Amino acid sequence: MTERFDAVVIGSGAGGGTAAKVLSPLCKDGRRVAVLEWGPKLREEEFTGRELEMAGRLYFDSGGFLTKDKSMTLAFAKAYGGSTVVYTGTSLVIPKETVTRWAVPGLEWEDLRRRSEKYAGENNVHLLGPEAINDNNRLFFDACRTLGWRAAQFPLNLKGCKGSGMCNMGCPNAAKQGTHRVQLPEAERNGVLVVTNCKVERIRPRGRGAELGVVVSSSGIGHPSLWPPGRRTIEADTVILSAGAVQSPALLLRSGFGAGLPALGRYFTAHPALILAAQHENPITNYHGHPKSYYCDHFAETDGFLLETCMYFPFTTAKSLSGFGAAHEAFVSRMDLLQMILVLALDEAERDNRVTIGPNGEPVVDYRLSPKTMRAFVSAMRASARLFFAAGARRVHAPASARFIIDKSAEMDLDTLINEGYMQTGRVAVSSAHLMGGCRMGESAADSVTDARGRVHGLPWLYVADASLFPRCSEVNPYLTVMALADRAAEAARERIASRERAAA
Ligand SMILES: Cc1cc2nc3c(=O)[nH]c(=O)nc-3n(C[C@H](O)[C@H](O)[C@H](O)COP(=O)(O)OP(=O)(O)OC[C@H]3O[C@@H](n4cnc5c(N)ncnc54)[C@H](O)[C@@H]3O)c2cc1C
Numbered sequence: 001m002t003e004r005f006d007a008v009v010i011g012s013g014a015g016g017g018t019a020a021k022v023l024s025p026l027c028k029d030g031r032r033v034a035v036l037e038w039g040p041k042l043r044e045e046e047f048t049g050r051e052l053e054m055a056g057r058l059y060f061d062s063g064g065f066l067t068k069d070k071s072m073t074l075a076f077a078k079a080y081g082g083s084t085v086v087y088t089g090t091s092l093v094i095p096k097e098t099v100t101r102w103a104v105p106g107l108e109w110e111d112l113r114r115r116s117e118k119y120a121g122e123n124n125v126h127l128l129g130p131e132a133i134n135d136n137n138r139l140f141f142d143a144c145r146t147l148g149w150r151a152a153q154f155p156l157n158l159k160g161c162k163g164s165g166m167c168n169m170g171c172p173n174a175a176k177q178g179t180h181r182v183q184l185p186e187a188e189r190n191g192v193l194v195v196t197n198c199k200v201e202r203i204r205p206r207g208r209g210a211e212l213g214v215v216v217s218s219s220g221i222g223h224p225s226l227w228p229p230g231r232r233t234i235e236a237d238t239v240i241l242s243a244g245a246v247q248s249p250a251l252l253l254r255s256g257f258g259a260g261l262p263a264l265g266r267y268f269t270a271h272p273a274l275i276l277a278a279q280h281e282n283p284i285t286n287y288h289g290h291p292k293s294y295y296c297d298h299f300a301e302t303d304g305f306l307l308e309t310c311m312y313f314p315f316t317t318a319k320s321l322s323g324f325g326a327a328h329e330a331f332v333s334r335m336d337l338l339q340m341i342l343v344l345a346l347d348e349a350e351r352d353n354r355v356t357i358g359p360n361g362e363p364v365v366d367y368r369l370s371p372k373t374m375r376a377f378v379s380a381m382r383a384s385a386r387l388f389f390a391a392g393a394r395r396v397h398a399p400a401s402a403r404f405i406i407d408k409s410a411e412m413d414l415d416t417l418i419n420e421g422y423m424q425t426g427r428v429a430v431s432s433a434h435l436m437g438g439c440r441m442g443e444s445a446a447d448s449v450t451d452a453r454g455r456v457h458g459l460p461w462l463y464v465a466d467a468s469l470f471p472r473c474s475e476v477n478p479y480l481t482v483m484a485l486a487d488r489a490a491e492a493a494r495e496r497i498a499s500r501e502r503a504a505a
């Protein structure tokens with residue numbers, strides 16, 4: 001079967017959902033626009049909040065996608081709304097200094113700020129009131145103040161949050177304002193067709209546009225796809241690729257575009273992360289309440305890391321903390337005593353950190369944790385231990401130490417107990433949920449894949465509109481920047497469609 005569209009968006013996450021909305025006015029003029037999304041659209045009752053069930057329903061590899069050397073797990077979602085279904089909703093505008101460091105000709109911070117703030121308004125971004133801040137968050141902020149470290153509150157994109165703390169399993173209360181709640185429904189109301197359970201396998205140039213090979217499947221959960229299971233061919237005048245930082249480069253590589261685009265897949269960054277925990281003597285409120293209200297960027301410039309509050313679920317916590325046996329069990333079986341911090345390392349964009357493809361065209365992420373990142377982790381672990389003790393904890397988990405757990409009585413020896421000798425991959429659980437790069441913006445095909453508006457060099461019908469556009473890491477939580485960049489790319493695509501029509505008239 002072959003279907004024809006004026007524009008096709010591949011993927012429906014932060015980038016694809018935004019692009020769909022920007023293109024949707026075209027439908028009112030009789031043009032056909034489709035979003036093809038690999039994942040399902042879950043029914044409301046399928047957001048159960050049960051950890052393992054939801055991980056299997058929403059994440060690629062149930063959230064355990066491993067890099068090639070198995071040193072890091074990557075979390076990214078496969079669903080109507082993409083990773084916005086599972087993100088926590090912290091909503092920051094990228095700093096001006098970061099965009100200056102990006103140095104992409106034609107990309108101005110002021111433009112990104114304006115677009116980010118437009119989407120912050122659409123998604124009801126605001127600060128939670130003091131009544132909604134639980135102990136886990138309050139203790140973090142108070143300890144930062146005691147230590148004299150710079151910390152601030154996260155703006156969040158919520159409406160009717162009930163503080164159930166399950167944001168990363170898909171909000172069971174429909175409170176988080178991801179693209180699945182805001183931009184995609186609006187695009188559909190305007191006439192965009194959103195086809196779920198539809199994987200795009202290949203893209204081929206065809207005439208002045210492209211031909212896509214897709215497979216529709218029946219996943220057994222969620223609303224049925226608009227199309228019956230099976231293979232089909234889609235023709236599109238304009239294609240917007242928004243499959244995310246792992247899948248967008250992989251799809252282009254398996255479609256054979258690597259030869260003309262030597263930077264394709266390269267300069268992948270990830271904000272490599274550690275989940276750290278500490279035990280208090282008495283229960284604190286932690287898994288009730290929104291999990292992430294504060295961050296500390298005191299060490300960003302000097303040591304290359306951020307600290308954020310977080311609260312993870314039993315399985316994720318257990319697998320993220322190093323150690324085994326009775327000591328590990330004693331730690332993880334008392335969730336009610338735990339305070340948690342997420343460390344994000346601000347990694348450099350390195351040419352050899354890249355997405356490649358395996359024998360069946362599947363993505364393989366070849367990423368090495370650099371010595372700089374390892375040093376940042378050690379320094380972040382020392383800082384977190386200080387913060388936990390200042391907050392009143394009795395013992396802290398420090399994976400780069402001999403026995404993984406340090407008692408309050410050894411507080412004065414943190415610099416010796418936590419050291420680089422113990423900072424080994426495999427010994428310390430590293431994960432990432434901020435996947436960036438692989439189709440970076442830039443000036444020419446020699447060292448980038450697209451221009452500053454997401455147009456792929458040499459392929460006028462193809463645009464990229466997702467986190468793969470980042471030329472370096474964002475240094476803050478990235479989703480608003482993804483939406484701002486997708487807004488620019490989709491606008492450029494819309495202009496192309498309009499100008500082609502004018503030329504044809
Ligand atoms: C657990 C978690 C928490 C996070 N928390 C925050 C936060 O609090 N704040 C923040 O700023 N950022 C956060 N992020 C990051 C943020 O969610 C991402 O940066 C953002 O969603 C990336 O947008 P994207 O469009 O590039 O990809 P995604 O949103 O991941 O969307 C890509 C979509 O493309 C689909 N797709 C892939 N391949 C194909 C194909 N071949 N055919 C069809 N469809 C395909 C996928 O199924 C997916 O739905 C978090 C991420 C995770 C995983």
Ligand code: SF4
Pocket residue numbers: 158160161162163164165166167168170171172173174175176289290291
């Ligand atoms: S804390 Fe709020 S946003 Fe997160 S899952 Fe619960 S209700 Fe949803």
